[in-house]
Each structure stands twice: as C-alpha cells, then as structure tokens.
Amino acid sequence: MTQIVSNVKSQTKIPVILFPGNITGVCPAADAILFSSLLNSDNPYFITEAQALGALSVKKYNIEPLPTGYLIIGEGTTAWFVGRARGVPHDKSGIAVMYSLAAQYLGMRFLYLEAGSGAKQGVQPQMVAAVRKNYGGILIVGGGIRDAATASEIARAGADIIVIGTMIEKEANWELKLSSILGAIVKDG
Numbered sequence: 001m002t003q004i005v006s007n008v009k010s011q012t013k014i015p016v017i018l019f020p021g022n023i024t025g026v027c028p029a030a031d032a033i034l035f036s037s038l039l040n041s042d043n044p045y046f047i048t049e050a051q052a053l054g055a056l057s058v059k060k061y062n063i064e065p066l067p068t069g070y071l072i073i074g075e076g077t078t079a080w081f082v083g084r085a086r087g088v089p090h091d092k093s094g095i096a097v098m099y100s101l102a103a104q105y106l107g108m109r110f111l112y113l114e115a116g117s118g119a120k121q122g123v124q125p126q127m128v129a130a131v132r133k134n135y136g137g138i139l140i141v142g143g144g145i146r147d148a149a150t151a152s153e154i155a156r157a158g159a160d161i162i163v164i165g166t167m168i169e170k171e172a173n174w175e176l177k178l179s180s181i182l183g184a185i186v187k188d189g
Contacts, residue, residue, distance in 0.1 A: 004028040017066070023054040028061040035065035036112065039099050040072055041061075043084040068110040068140075069103025071096060074124045077116025077143065090121055092131035100135040111135055115143025117166045122150060125157035132158025147177070149182035155185045 005016050009154045015031035026033065035058065038046035058065050059090045072175045073084035073096065080087050097112065103111050113131065115122045122144025132139055141154050142163025149160050164181065 001025070001028045002029050002093040006024055007043075007108040017180070018063075020054070023050055023057070026054050026057040026061070026063070028063075030063050032064035032066050033058060033111065034068040034070075034112070036068035037108070038083045038085060039103060040086050040088060040189075041083050042086060046083050046085075048187035064108050067108045068178075069099065069108040070114060071099050072114045072122055073113055073115050073127065073143070074119060077119050080113055090124055090127070093124075096127050096131050097134050101159075102130045102186065104135055104137060109137045110140060111137055111143065112140040114141075114163075117143060123154070125153045125168045126171040128154055128157035128159055139173075148180040151181040152184040 005018075005027050007015055009029065009031075014015050016029070017028045018025060018033040019036075020026060020033065035054075037048065037051060040159055041047055055061075070082050071088060072083060073088050074080070075085075075087035077152050079085070088099070100111050105183060111131070113123045113128065128141055129161070138160045139158060140161040140163060141159040142165070145151050145154060145164050146167055151164065154162055162181075162185070164178070167177055171177055185188060
C-alpha cells in the first residue's frame, strides 16, 4: 500500500486521501484519511472500535483525519454485508437526514452516503437533496454511479464529491466514461 500511495504522489500534486476498509488500510505515505464511523452498523467494531485501533497510527504518521459519517443506503452489497449495516431504504430520505444531522452534531465534517460498490440501485437524487438541505458539511455520494447522466443528477442534487470507483476498476474504457462524467458535471455546475 505504501508503494502504491508513493507512486501516486510522485505523479500528481493532488493530496492522497485514504478510504480504508479496516485498520490495515492506514498508510504512512497518505496525506489524509476518511476517519469514518459506519453510523448504521449493528457492530460496534465499525462504529468506534476500528477507529480506536487505528487512531494511534493516524497520529504517529501525521495523517490528517477527516471526520466522516459513513451511511449505507440499501442492502445486498459487500459494504452492507461486511459492515453489518441496517441499510437505509432507498425511499426513506428522512432516515438519512436523521443520521446526517447526528453526524453533523457529533462533529463529522464529511458524510458519505454509500449504496456500495456495484450496487444495483444507487443513492436516489431525492435523498441526496434532502440530506444536502439539512447537512452542513461536505457530502460524498457513491455506489451505482456508472454514467454521466446519473453523476450529473447526483451533483445537481447536492453532492460535493462523487465516488465512481467500481467503474474505474471494471470498465475497459474507463477514461472515456470518466471524461464524459466530468464534462456533464462541469456543464451543469
């Protein structure tokens, strides 16, 4: 992991921000880390225990922690299963708003609404808009975003950051798709 982060940093001036799946994802070469709590997990490990275990490494390596509420939307994805999340139903924006306000009141400057990698259904624009109306921090949305039209809808609904990792991992011509997504977002912005 350290070698990968070092390689990325040698090729760009953009800060490298980690999104670890566990404490083993803390890397000394990173600039920052989404220091996240899976707010709707049934397992305390994903709410506070993993964070406590990783906190000393984050301090030791002087990685900037970005306090992030992580919220799984829907069910059936790996993140939902592994994180033992009680997925927020796609049509229950009010529940997402409650969690987003809890995150804000707990001092979390970032909120990540996550449908999960390869999700059959992404976070709905209506939910993003409802959360954006109430949450005062930086809003990240990911999972199920595979094309420019969907990314544009999510951006217009209020997402500050859009995650499209699965597309980059699995699409043969991901550069063309990424370019079209960026073009759509800039055009609408």
